[in-house]
Amino acid sequence: MIAETGHYALVLALALALIQSTVPLVGARRGDVALMNVARSTALAQLLFTGASFALLVALHVISDFSVVNVFENSHSLKPLIYKITGVWGNHEGSMLLWVSILALFGGLVAAFGNNLPLSLRAHVLAVQAWVASAFYLFILFTSNPFLRIANPPIEGRDLNPVLQDIGLAVHPPMLYLGYVGFSISFSFAVAALLEGRIDAAWARWVRPWTLVAWIFLTLGIAMGSYWAYYELGWGGWWFWDPVENASLMPWLAGTALLHSAVVMEKRNALKVWTVLLSILTFSLSLLGTFLVRSGVLTSVHAFATDPARGVFILLILCIFIGGSLSLYAWRASSLKQGGLFAPISREGALVLNNLFLTAACATVFIGTLYPLALEVLTGDKISVGAPFFNLTFAPLFVPLMLAVPFGPLLAWKRGDLYGAAQRLTAAGIAALVAIAVLWAWTRGGATLAPLAIGLAVFVIAGALTDLAERTGLFRLPLAVSFRRAQGLPRSAWGSAFAHAGVGVALIGVVCETTWNSEYIATMKPDQVAKVAGYELKLDGISQRQGPNFREMIAQFSVSRDGRPLQVMTPSKRSFTTRGMSTTEAALLTRGVSQLYISLGEASADGGIAVRIYHKPLVLLIWFGPVLMAFGGLLSLSDRRLRVGAPKPAKAARALQAAE
Amino acid sequence: MTRKQRRLTMIGGSLAVLAVAAALVLNAMRDSIVFFSTPSMAAEKQIPAGKRFRLGGLVQPGSLVRGDNLAVTFAVADGSKTLEVAYKGILPDLFREGQGVVAEGALDASGVFRADTVLAKHDETYMPKEVADALKKQGHWKDDYGAKPSAASAKPMQGASK
Numbered sequence: 001m002i003a004e005t006g007h008y009a010l011v012l013a014l015a016l017a018l019i020q021s022t023v024p025l026v027g028a029r030r031g032d033v034a035l036m037n038v039a040r041s042t043a044l045a046q047l048l049f050t051g052a053s054f055a056l057l058v059a060l061h062v063i064s065d066f067s068v069v070n071v072f073e074n075s076h077s078l079k080p081l082i083y084k085i086t087g088v089w090g091n092h093e094g095s096m097l098l099w100v101s102i103l104a105l106f107g108g109l110v111a112a113f114g115n116n117l118p119l120s121l122r123a124h125v126l127a128v129q130a131w132v133a134s135a136f137y138l139f140i141l142f143t144s145n146p147f148l149r150i151a152n153p154p155i156e157g158r159d160l161n162p163v164l165q166d167i168g169l170a171v172h173p174p175m176l177y178l179g180y181v182g183f184s185i186s187f188s189f190a191v192a193a194l195l196e197g198r199i200d201a202a203w204a205r206w207v208r209p210w211t212l213v214a215w216i217f218l219t220l221g222i223a224m225g226s227y228w229a230y231y232e233l234g235w236g237g238w239w240f241w242d243p244v245e246n247a248s249l250m251p252w253l254a255g256t257a258l259l260h261s262a263v264v265m266e267k268r269n270a271l272k273v274w275t276v277l278l279s280i281l282t283f284s285l286s287l288l289g290t291f292l293v294r295s296g297v298l299t300s301v302h303a304f305a306t307d308p309a310r311g312v313f314i315l316l317i318l319c320i321f322i323g324g325s326l327s328l329y330a331w332r333a334s335s336l337k338q339g340g341l342f343a344p345i346s347r348e349g350a351l352v353l354n355n356l357f358l359t360a361a362c363a364t365v366f367i368g369t370l371y372p373l374a375l376e377v378l379t380g381d382k383i384s385v386g387a388p389f390f391n392l393t394f395a396p397l398f399v400p401l402m403l404a405v406p407f408g409p410l411l412a413w414k415r416g417d418l419y420g421a422a423q424r425l426t427a428a429g430i431a432a433l434v435a436i437a438v439l440w441a442w443t444r445g446g447a448t449l450a451p452l453a454i455g456l457a458v459f460v461i462a463g464a465l466t467d468l469a470e471r472t473g474l475f476r477l478p479l480a481v482s483f484r485r486a487q488g489l490p491r492s493a494w495g496s497a498f499a500h501a502g503v504g505v506a507l508i509g510v511v512c513e514t515t516w517n518s519e520y521i522a523t524m525k526p527d528q529v530a531k532v533a534g535y536e537l538k539l540d541g542i543s544q545r546q547g548p549n550f551r552e553m554i555a556q557f558s559v560s561r562d563g564r565p566l567q568v569m570t571p572s573k574r575s576f577t578t579r580g581m582s583t584t585e586a587a588l589l590t591r592g593v594s595q596l597y598i599s600l601g602e603a604s605a606d607g608g609i610a611v612r613i614y615h616k617p618l619v620l621l622i623w624f625g626p627v628l629m630a631f632g633g634l635l636s637l638s639d640r641r642l643r644v645g646a647p648k649p650a651k652a653a654r655a656l657q658a659a660e
Numbered sequence: 661m662t663r664k665q666r667r668l669t670m671i672g673g674s675l676a677v678l679a680v681a682a683a684l685v686l687n688a689m690r691d692s693i694v695f696f697s698t699p700s701m702a703a704e705k706q707i708p709a710g711k712r713f714r715l716g717g718l719v720q721p722g723s724l725v726r727g728d729n730l731a732v733t734f735a736v737a738d739g740s741k742t743l744e745v746a747y748k749g750i751l752p753d754l755f756r757e758g759q760g761v762v763a764e765g766a767l768d769a770s771g772v773f774r775a776d777t778v779l780a781k782h783d784e785t786y787m788p789k790e791v792a793d794a795l796k797k798q799g800h801w802k803d804d805y806g807a808k809p810s811a812a813s814a815k816p817m818q819g820a821s822k
Contacts, residue, residue, distance in 0.1 A: 234753075341663065341666065342666075343666065344666060344669045344670065344673070352670065352673075353673070356673065356674055356677045357677060360677050360678060360680075360681040361681075363681060364681055364684065364685055367685055368685075368688075371689075381695065382695065382696035382714075383693050383694060383695050383696065384693075384694045384695075384696065384714055384764075385692070385693055385694075386692070386694065388688070388691070388692030389688045389689070389692040389693065391692075392684060392687065392688035392691070392692060393681070393684040393685050393688045396680075396684055397680070397681060397684065521730060521749055521750065522729060522730065523729065523730060573753075581753075581754070582753045582754075583753065584753060601730075601750030601751070602750070602751070604726070610730055610750045612750055
């Protein structure tokens, strides 16, 4: 019964979405308040039904009802409870249901908290949201129904792919989807603005918090995924420029650009047309990401099961929404009036520069990801575009962007003073030069680019601090005054400083890890000692252990440095009987922000075991940076002006009164 | 500055950045792209020694030899030709004789493929897509290779790299 109820709830959600996608629009055309308000109730009801449907699928997994195909294929009665729950979205059908549930959640949030929106804008936004939702409900119901039954229920399930039996699965996909799908809100707002033919600074103020929420989750989701790949795949890499990773990076880059252009639009009423285009592009890239991952068109380290029907269906959704919204844009964009003027050297100019580089970087990732696909379709040649391509394109575009980051916040709106900004950045520049000189002296004869890159990162971090110091008058004014100023500083100023510093921190981590990573790969026998980066690792022995649904071979290493024992590390290799697969569980030892990393290879006949030991200096900064960025985003989100709500433009105010 | 000048500056700047990006992409396309070949395609095209490519096929049963210090050699076959592969390092968990494999590297002077990366698919019943396509094209495809590509998972490919 549970499965049938879940299926039925999803069908009802589709029906509600279809109502929501049409009735409010009719209402908006006729100026009928009652019809426009249908959007609100249907969005909330849709959330209820989709949420129920998702909860029922979770229930099926928890009680291990193997008469349901989805549970049978991805669960096992002995699997720990947490993986029974996370296993719900560890497969295609379940993850698509999670996708629409989050879409419904965002729609519900707009409906619940959008009371200060002009009525017709809200009706349009929710209607567009419902178009997307309807398409995905149809996709799930026709091609990937998670509630299908098996005629003769087996007594045991096939178990979840062991690689996915990890806490990472509990966090990474939901975060990533909150990010992907969160951009649907700015998309809906953009399409609504085009449909209405009206857009103003208040629009940007409504869009910004939603974009910010999506961006925070996407940032954390990508960072989490990267850390998961790092410790789970067992070879210490944290970013592979794999198509699936690029699929999440592209919306992130476009979303970051959107975040910045929305500021210009909100404060200065300029860049309207561009902001609308970016909103459309960002969500289009999210849809593209869903397509790349879900349709299995790409050979990738993450490759998903292939099913042409699904691929064609998602491709259709992709064409309709991207093609449709871009045509609408081409048709209606000219009706949006251009706003505020600004000189090229100004805060606006700096934000335009940021947008240029981010979108150009996004375009190179796009080409690198889709070119092999296009080439295969056109000529049949199979090529792989890997890290070298992205290092040669993405990195050079990021360098000028990073150089410009500290200047942006120091320039005034409208007309800035580049020379003045440069003067105020002298201290930051000196800090960067000192960092470069020290590193150069310290690693003489080593890599030449690395100290420069770290200098750049130091410049970005010091630049962010300079901005704060300038605003609070630190060192210029008495400390008490500075402190009071710091308290009065808008949270968004703190937010951007943290986020920019986060970029610098992540860059330091990336450079250190890639340049000064030391590795040791060999076959080791018990009591042998490996020396890596000043640490001595002694293999104490190898033992076997039985887990809940796997057998495990554990190697024990005692780690010491300069004769002082530090800790014991126990990397292991698990073999899962149900699927006949094995996974490598790396052992990590964290020292400050650096890590020692051990993963096991095969045991040899003579009692030895192949081991891979890495010392990764400052590696944790790679993920600490994004966390800092997300924290900055959170600070920005708590800014007073976003809580207080957008000032209502005169016309909208009248519409609201009519509603009451 | 007049409105027109401002607009021209903006457009000029945008075009400059786009031109740089395009130049970077074209340059990278020339140098850093790796083609995929099966052993018979490699023999046909007479790929010169030192040119990097991806070699895909089935690991010839009985060909895996483990040497000292993690050195391994094995042969990759596609039904008509085989190619000797040498690799030093830890093979992925799901590397098996008779299974599909993709290795990246280059031929050396003696015609042995020196791999620096070996990839194997994590689901045992599944075959790397490129390998499956190539085998199908050459008529060496057996249905049981791809019998159950069911398990959807986030990261089923696994690799080893030096």
